[in-house]
Amino acid sequence: VTFFGDYTTATVKESNLFHYSQNINIYGNKLIDNYKNKTFNLALKEAETEFKAKSNLLCPLNQETDKNLKGNFDTLNNSVEEIEKSLTDSGLLETSTNEEDKLQMAAKIGSVLLEENKILKQAKFELETKLTIMESKLEEMESNER
Known part of the structure; x- marks a missing residue:
């Protein structure tokens, strides 16, 4: 797993892995844009950008x-x-x-x-x-x- 922000990597059990691509419809919506949700929205935006970029790597x-x-x-x-x-x-x-x-x-x-x-x-x-x-x-x- 590569973490957003600092791009460090770690190994996790597959059962503990949150598949962004499979859950994008559930968790891929931005929250109300306020100070409390700012970090989540930024992480979501970064995840979406990375997901699209990595999907293009096999093209x-x-x-x-x-x-x-x-x-x-x-x-x-x-x-x-x-x-x-x-x-x-x-x-x-x-x-x-x-x-x-x-x-x-x-x-x-x-x-x-x-x-x-x-x-x-x-x-x-x-x-x-x-x-x-x-x-x-x-x-x-x-x-x-x-």
Whole structure:
């Protein structure tokens, strides 16, 4: 389950899971818009937006998403290669005794690692979303067969 707001994830028993898609007609209506219901209405709006966005992930947009991810990984690979080349060309890898040079090298490597981490987190989130949607569709197909 991905929680709205902070997007943390948790594992829950299926019996405790509230299926938004199956209960949208019952609980999908906004409450009277006042201060007390503001949080609920915002969560409902966010859930609806996410539900629609995730439903579109299995459409032809999938190919576009895959191209974007591939492009991100290609860019990242190029960045890593450029840093390796610049470190080799400047001789920092072999003759790094100066603390300032070491800090500069660490900063370059750190920025690439941060970018890699960001791209991998996005890819992980998209794959988890696809998996969740596929599991939901599989459960729906299994329940229809019964």
